[in-house]
Amino acid sequence: MEKTIFQYSSPGRIGVALPVLDVPETAIPEQFRRKEFIGLPEVTEGQAMRHFVRLSTMNFSIEQGFYPLGSCTMKYNPRLHEFLARIDGLAAVHPLSDDSTVQGTLEIMYKLGELLCEITGFKATTLQPAAGAQGEFAGLMLIKKWQDERGQGHRNEVLMPDSAHGTNPATSTLAGLKVISVKSDKHGRVDVEDLRSKAGENTCAFMLTNPNTLGIFESSIEEITKIIHDAGGLNYMDGANMNALLGIVRPGDMGFDVCHLNLHKTFSTPHGGGGPGSGAVCCTELLRQFLPASTVEKTEEGYKLRDRMGKSIGRLLAFHGNVGVLYRAYAYIRTLGPKGLREVSEVALINANYMKARLKPYYEVPNDDGPCMHEFVASGAEMAKKGVKTLDIAKRLLDYGFHAPTIYFPQIVKEALMIEPTETESLESIDAFIDAMIAIAEEVDEKPHLVTDAPVNTPVLRLDEVKAVKDLCLVEPVEHEE
Amino acid sequence: MSIFVPNGKAQQEQMLDVIGVGKFEDLLTPIPESVHLKGELDLPSPASELELLKEFKGFAAQNSSSNLVCFRGAGAYDHYIPSAIDNILTRSEFLTAYTPYQAEVSQGTLQSIFEYQTMIARLTGCDAANACMYDGSSAVAEAALMAIRATRKKRILVSGALNPRTIDVIHTYMGNGDFEINEVPFGTDGLIDLEAADQLAEGGVAALVLQYPNYFGSIENVQAAADLIHRHKGLLVVAADPVALGVIEAPGRLGADVVVGEGQPMGVAMSYGGPYVGFMATNARLLRKMPGRIVGRTEDRAGNTGYVLTLQTREQHIKRAKATSNICSNQALMALANVIYLTLTGETGFTEVAKQCWHKSHYLHDRLLETNGVTDVFDVPFCREFVVNLPVSAEDTASAMKEKGYLAGLPMPCLGDGAMMLTATEKRTREEIDGFVEALDQYIRGAV
């Protein structure tokens, strides 16, 4: 356990030497002046470093071990990129600089847009969305705007499978659209007949993750996207699972009209404990005119930032997107090239199918229907009957030195364990994880308390989430300080 | 085999064997032949580490803006970033961790967010803060939506003295046709016209949104705005500059219900606009209406203190279409930069930075007013940023200053051809300020 930074504080300490004021002072009028102390800690740099380094040792990370977190694509994040994004000429640039003084950054943004279009089979890109969810919002607003422009503004429904990620329905609400849930068939694919019965004159858009959130490719994809097009809607692909498809299939070739990519997943930018990411959106020529502000154009006088609104859906952030993240994604694609990118997906698929094959004798895989893509969903339902929940299995994995898979998502699978190895994991580490999963399956039968008591090898034992809500404490109370 | 893929042909064959298929292509059977990509992607061939490094240094050399002495703000500020920050940010354990879903192995991230929430709440004068938003502008838009949820009214008032980019973002976030946004004009003094706001609030509104100091740097009367909007049963949303709060009163103590803002000035590189980080703080009554992640303190089974993501029933993964927001990934690493910045500067250092920004921008302002033909646009107290009227075109002046090595203030065509908005942070020395004023003076003399 580490004290809070406030408990190290003592008046007069400071952690950075500031320049001495070298201009005359101007009085701050009494009426505006801040009346009380802020309550920031006062520590030296050494104390601060020790505190944050100690905190860091209480974290699990991809550079310490296997992180099979389904849907999150926790792959290795190349170290070179951290250096590149911090080069002064790229990092110390004001966002409202004249185009002629930021040609380097504009060139990277332009080229990244082109690369992403080639990878997705689309024609235009916005790099502004800060994350996948914001990309979804941009995408739905593009479709809505297109419907409005062609006099179909009454279309207020967005269809999506019941296995959709939570951001899909939440985004639909933000976009003012009603969610119509489409059933999944017994293998977890879109029930095409249910979709057909629900698509109609109010259909604005269809949102689909492909491969879907069960890690299964939607084999009827051409029929699905055609049903929506025939009904007058457009197809949105949640590209969070693009790690399965690089160089194999392109969203634009499957009848999708727009998709977002999570650059912090497929394109290897580090997740930083929750962000920043980037939810770049690619779309057809049809939707280009509605893209958010801040797109880059190539002209005879060089690269230009098109920052006007025009017919655009508007602006998602004050400035031009998570540019530092874009630098990293560009470097990643340049390092791999076309063969390297395809290899990413090939090996991601092999790794996932291998894990599925080896784990199936021990864990139920309810929707299994031949090969999975880059991930698969197992179920702990059988073990739950014995009194050991999926949550317990997840916690026990922490004891074995692994991060847990994504749990309880998608909601259509009981006691779900969603496992995604990614291509950057070696056979040895995958085998070690599988061995741990098998050992836990045996523990469930023989020594279930080891699982239900887990974790015990972690910096803290199992934490009480109910208490956190009941005795809500979101900030350090002032009297806690020494 | 690329440098990121450890399983080569030998391992792949072994694994395909276990899977029970003869070759990789057999795994692609669920994908209809008709949609397979024919041939390979048309992308540049792979670059080595050395080649990429050279390519990026070339890009950086094209960014001459990074060499200019910066007097531009308007939402992004050139502050000094203590070097210890990047040392922590690049630590594997923070950089390469996912969202702290498994709390027992994420205490580092969770506790640092708890400390961040505490510092943001104290800085803004509020009871609680969330774990962060995408940026300052989207945080303002989300705060407006939060006020709509809290009051069940569908109309908001937005100050015309709000950053126009933020106004754009509000329109985008609230652009689904369900809401009404009314802009409150600013007066000749550059402050929001509270009488106009009073009239516009008739009939009830969810919130009044204003900026503090406002877009032009003028210091709004937050207390008066709060009293006004509370009379109409609406909420006051204040978009505040965090560094300014080191010298001027915290909006939470002046009646603001939600305080949001851009965290970039606290240890985050300008990086052409991102990644930045939005903060959001509010009072105890409204905290359950907040969007985004929130970290809470609790205990483990042995009674040890620990931290978890809490109040999650507000969020998309549980509430889906009824969630308070669609936000999932946020800007956590930048929030970590904020908390380290606030720790290193601390009570004394942070207020010192704030004071120096106050004094240096005033010194710049006063020196400019001594220059031939330069006048104030607004005659009210400002903090950190201000607008002057040049006797020449501000656009042309900015271009000329670029040649002299300066990123001049931002031309403000909405306030006139000669209007320019400037700032001087603690990083600007007296010598730089004097040099800039001199260059500007020379240019004006030559031009008029």
Ligand SMILES: Cc1ncc(COP(=O)(O)O)c(C=O)c1O
């Ligand atoms: C399938 C899917 N869709 C959307 C998202 C949302 O992406 P982000 O967290 O970047 O907003 C995620 C990631 O959590 C996801 O897995």
